[in-house]
Amino acid sequence: MSLMHTSPPHTRAATSTGSVMAWVLLATLPGIASLTWFFGWGVLFNVLFAAGLGVGLEALILRLRARPLGVTLRDNSALVSGVLLGASLPPFAPWWLMLVGMVAAIVVAKQLFGGLGQNPFNPAMVGYALLLISFPVEMTQWAVPQGLFGADAIGLGDALGHLLGIAEPTDAMTGATPLDAFKHKGETLLASEFWATDPLPPGTLNAWHTTALAWLAGGAILLFKRIISWHMPVSLLGAVLVLATLMYASDPSHHGTPLFHLLGGAAIFGAFFIATDPVSAATSRKGKLYYGAGIGVLVILIRQWGAYPDAVAFAVLLMNFAVPFIDYYTQPRTYGHARPNRGIKVYQIDDDEDDT
Amino acid sequence: MSQFNELTRNGLWSNNPALVQLLGLCPLLAVTSTVVNALGLGLATLLVMIGSNVSVSLIRNHVSSNVRLPAFVMIIAAFVTCAELLMQAYAFKLYHILGIFIPLIVTNCAILGRADGFAARNPVLPAATDGLMMGLGFAAVLLVLGAVRELFGQGTLFAGMELLLGPVAADWQLTLFSDYSFLFLVLPPGAFFATGLLIAAKNVIDDRAERRRQLRQADQPKESRRVRVTGTIR
Numbered sequence: 351m352s353l354m355h356t357s358p359p360h361t362r363a364a365t366s367t368g369s370v371m372a373w374v375l376l377a378t379l380p381g382i383a384s385l386t387w388f389f390g391w392g393v394l395f396n397v398l399f400a401a402g403l404g405v406g407l408e409a410l411i412l413r414l415r416a417r418p419l420g421v422t423l424r425d426n427s428a429l430v431s432g433v434l435l436g437a438s439l440p441p442f443a444p445w446w447l448m449l450v451g452m453v454a455a456i457v458v459a460k461q462l463f464g465g466l467g468q469n470p471f472n473p474a475m476v477g478y479a480l481l482l483i484s485f486p487v488e489m490t491q492w493a494v495p496q497g498l499f500g501a502d503a504i505g506l507g508d509a510l511g512h513l514l515g516i517a518e519p520t521d522a523m524t525g526a527t528p529l530d531a532f533k534h535k536g537e538t539l540l541a542s543e544f545w546a547t548d549p550l551p552p553g554t555l556n557a558w559h560t561t562a563l564a565w566l567a568g569g570a571i572l573l574f575k576r577i578i579s580w581h582m583p584v585s586l587l588g589a590v591l592v593l594a595t596l597m598y599a600s601d602p603s604h605h606g607t608p609l610f611h612l613l614g615g616a617a618i619f620g621a622f623f624i625a626t627d628p629v630s631a632a633t634s635r636k637g638k639l640y641y642g643a644g645i646g647v648l649v650i651l652i653r654q655w656g657a658y659p660d661a662v663a664f665a666v667l668l669m670n671f672a673v674p675f676i677d678y679y680t681q682p683r684t685y686g687h688a689r690p691n692r693g694i695k696v697y698q699i700d701d702d703e704d705d706t
Numbered sequence: 707m708s709q710f711n712e713l714t715r716n717g718l719w720s721n722n723p724a725l726v727q728l729l730g731l732c733p734l735l736a737v738t739s740t741v742v743n744a745l746g747l748g749l750a751t752l753l754v755m756i757g758s759n760v761s762v763s764l765i766r767n768h769v770s771s772n773v774r775l776p777a778f779v780m781i782i783a784a785f786v787t788c789a790e791l792l793m794q795a796y797a798f799k800l801y802h803i804l805g806i807f808i809p810l811i812v813t814n815c816a817i818l819g820r821a822d823g824f825a826a827r828n829p830v831l832p833a834a835t836d837g838l839m840m841g842l843g844f845a846a847v848l849l850v851l852g853a854v855r856e857l858f859g860q861g862t863l864f865a866g867m868e869l870l871l872g873p874v875a876a877d878w879q880l881t882l883f884s885d886y887s888f889l890f891l892v893l894p895p896g897a898f899f900a901t902g903l904l905i906a907a908k909n910v911i912d913d914r915a916e917r918r919r920q921l922r923q924a925d926q927p928k929e930s931r932r933v934r935v936t937g938t939i940r
Contacts, residue, residue: 421929458899480890483889483890483893483895484889484890485889486889634879
């Protein structure tokens with residue numbers, strides 16, 4: 351008989367923000383490795399440079415705000431923002447693109463609102479959205495999957511040259527993403543005809559699918575470590591899948607397959623790494639379901655009718671706006687208390703007054 | 707005279723319609739993408755503000771308070787129509803660029819706010835001064851915003867000034883960065899951002915001035931208190 355009484359929860363050690371963020375960083379490794387494997391050293395430089403910028407800018411703004419440096423820098427959140435932004439930017443992006451993006455992310459979206467925990471918007475996605483609307487040319491030049499060591503692969507030195515802005519990206523290096531190419535296929539071309547013409551550089555679809563699965567593996571680590579809950583990714587991907595299936599079922603000749611929508615873009619990356627930002631996302635479980643589903647619906651709507659090929663950044667930012675509203679209506683009932691009275695109650699007004 | 711100094715200081719700085727009252731943000735954010743747009747809208751608003759303040763002040767004792775707001779809006783609308791016709795006559799291209807935002811001056815809360823808040827309670831001369839200074843303050847913020855957004859958005863200053871000032875200004879364009887474009891600042895979100903920075907800068911300047919004032923007060927020797935002496939010193 352055990353004399354030791356234990357009662358749940360059996361948490362052995364307190365989790366700090368720093369260790370949570372370190373696990374997130376670890377979980378991004380499969381995705382980044384896959385991106386680097388297919389698209390070259392540029393991805394690695396992007397991630398490292400953006401992460402370094404994130405820490406540097408955070409230190410700078412903390413000095414300006416006269417806040418303690420060590421505590422805030424050890425929470426690793428600036429590193430995570432940098433890694434996420436670096437992984438979403440096109441490989442071989444020049445340094446100033448990342449500088450502008452990280453200033454928008456860390457200085458404006460995070461620290462001007464009061465630092466970690468106070469930011470209403472996902473910092474990395476603010477940086478990404480600002481770059482996408484400001485520099486559409488640079489932001490839509492995704493690299494051709496030439497691999498790390500292939501015959502046409504770009505060496506370490508050349509990749510560094512692109513980062514420093516010495517070398518301009520050539521046409522042979524850049525191509526469209528699958529979503530981008532499919533969006534601009536034209537009304538007269540059927541989807542089957544479009545794919546028959548080999549519209550993408552060889553290996554592009556394979557690279558994107560493998561990378562999406564690598565992000566999924568990273569997401570599984572986060573789920574296993576209980577850093578994120580299943581609600582948001584499942585509702586997000588579920589909404590994408592349901593809407594994409596409906597559209598594909600209604601007209602397969604002009605819509606991408608559900609699998610294409612799921613794996614061809616940033617849906618999985620967004621579902622596990624972007625939408626799950628604990629600060630700017632909804633709080634309760636029910637709220638997380640609504641929040642994730644909202645992002646999924648917006649992703650499909652913007653992909654289908656919007657001006658941009660992929661939509662994770664805009665969808666996440668739009669749902670960030672809705673988070674206070676979602677939180678207000680999905681606040682769980684406290685045990686022993688009545689359900690909170692929410693919203694405007696409409697009372698029936700009796701118009702049939704008898705004046706006899 | 708001190709009242710006019712007070713009105714000047716209020717309009718241009720301490721109660722600036724754009725930076726402190728945060729009124730009229732819609733045109734402020736929408737049209738300040740270049741200096742010439744900002745100047746055009748600033749001048750039109752200034753004109754309407756002086757005119758409406760003077761007229762409202764003139765009729766202030768003859769309009770009952772129940773119908774004052776419709777009356778003020780009618781007056782403002784009349785002046786906006788004048789400004790619109792003037793722009794059509796002398797700066798037709800700029801009128802086309804500014805588009806809906808010229809008629810929309812009617813709905814600029816800064817103008818109605820001054821009419822109801824100041825001109826309806828004061829004689830003509832202070833009301834006119836207030837209109838002038840508030841209009842200048844608003845136009846100054848528009849100009850600064852227009853300059854910042856034009857410079858950092860497309861790398862030029864005073865581009866297209868001939869639209870407003872005629873052929874004299876045809877070669878006023880300064881190109882500070884060539885082959886440069888930062889679309890974010892040209893688009894309305896950049897206007898929000900730049901306005902926020904301007905407001906922050908104003909608050910910093912005010913804080914510094916306040917701190918300096920306190921320091922100066924602390925430096926001045928306080929009046930020495932007389933020590934009360936009891937008894938006699940031998």
